[in-house]
Structure formats: C-alpha cells, structure tokens
Amino acid sequence: MIYRFMCGLLILMFSVTASLAADPPGSATGTGAAGSKNTANVAGKSDQALESCVATAKGPIESKQQLSKVVQMEAQAPPTSSMARVGKPAPDFEANAFQNGKFRNIKLSDYKGRWVVLCFYPGDFTFV
C-alpha cells in the first residue's frame, strides 16, 4: 500500500518537473499530465489507437541549458533566446495531432529537411 503510494508520488513529481520546462511554477498542468500518464500505462502498447487518444505531448521542447536558465529565473516569461524570431532556429515542440482519420504526435523537428509553413489559428468552428 505504502509502496503504491510512493510510486504514485514519484510519477507525480516526475510530471511536475517535466512540466516546469514550459510552465510557470504553480501551474496546475502537472497533475493533469500525471493522470493521463497513468491511463496511458494501463492501456499498454498493444492498442495503438487507444494509446494515441490518451498520449500526452511535450509542447515546447527546451534544450537542457535553456531549461536550467528557466528554473533559475523562475520563469515569469519565456527566455528571449527560445522565442521565435526570423533568422533564428524555430523553437521545437511536440503536439498531439489529427490527420487522415488518425491521432499521432508531431514534432517540428520531424520536418528537418523540408519547408514548413506553421499556421496558428484562433480556433476550430470560428468565422474567419
């Protein structure tokens, strides 16, 4: 019983640490990520379709150097070195995606060697 509790706590702590890469301290997404992670583990690798529905994505991927800087600054705002600017490397990220009837995770760095147009838009089912 205690062992189980400790395992749960460890997973939770891991997720909180991972989410610090992108979130300001005190953000609540850490616990959410831990929840999905557990569900993903239960689903196992045999059922890929189910896995793709519950898999979480990393969001922005910071290099280790930038990460430690973020932690030191307690990240009120993202460091300018990792912000998108013309003539600079596009900040890498991983996101859940839907394409051709399937769910999968996509990283920007998967597209190295290709021209990419990245289009942000306010939302599905909006007017413009």
Place this chain on the structure above:
Amino acid sequence: MGVDVLAISTDSRFSHKIWQKEELSKMVPNGAPYPLLSDAGGKIGKVYGVYENDAGVDIRGRFIVDPDGVIQGMEILTPSVGRNVSELIRQVQAFQHVRKTGEVTPSGWQPGKPTLKPSPELVGTVWKVWKPDMAF
C-alpha cells in the same frame, strides 16, 4: 513547391477530428490535407509570441521554416482579418529561389521577374535596374 503545412490551435485533437468531419470536409473534398495540431494551454503559442492571454487562444500567426529549421518569415494578425494565401505562396517561392541561387528578390518580386545580384557595382545603381512600379 514541396512545403508541409502544419495548422495549430489550442483546440484538442478530438475537436480537430469533428471539425474536419462536420465542416472542413464540406469546404474541401476529404477535408484539410494537412495535420491539425493541438497546442494545449497555448504553451507553444507563447514561445511563438502568438498566444492571446485574455481570449486564451493562439492568434493568426504564420511562420515559414526552411529545411534547416530556421524561421525565414512570420506574419501575425489579430483574429478578425484572414490571411492572403497568394502572398504566403509568393514569399515561399522567393525564399526558395534565394536559397537555390543566392540572388536576392526586390520588392514586388514574382517568379519570372528579375532578381538582383549584390555586387560593388550595384551599389548606388539599383535605380537603373529596378523601378518603383515593379513593386506592385
């Protein structure tokens, strides 16, 4: 042109699925041919400077990324004005031309129009080869 489009919003991938099915597939046969990405909580949008805190969405930002992963162009609009796809295509063609030839494309350049080759002789003599009406 060999360009991959990635569309990204703060909607979930489940919302993207239903949007493809219920609306996009009625605008375009089989729906949008590119992946729809989910930026949960706008974390990616924040890094790209397009996350609008009050509305909790990523506003219309568009980034051209070259094969080395470097951002060559960006355009960010507030939500009520849509984009001009012809201008996006023109910019991609211009960046691809520059990458291939090392030439530079003056204002208003379209494929087939003259480019400029930077040289000491061209300094101060651009007026001879480029006229303001070529900007349109």
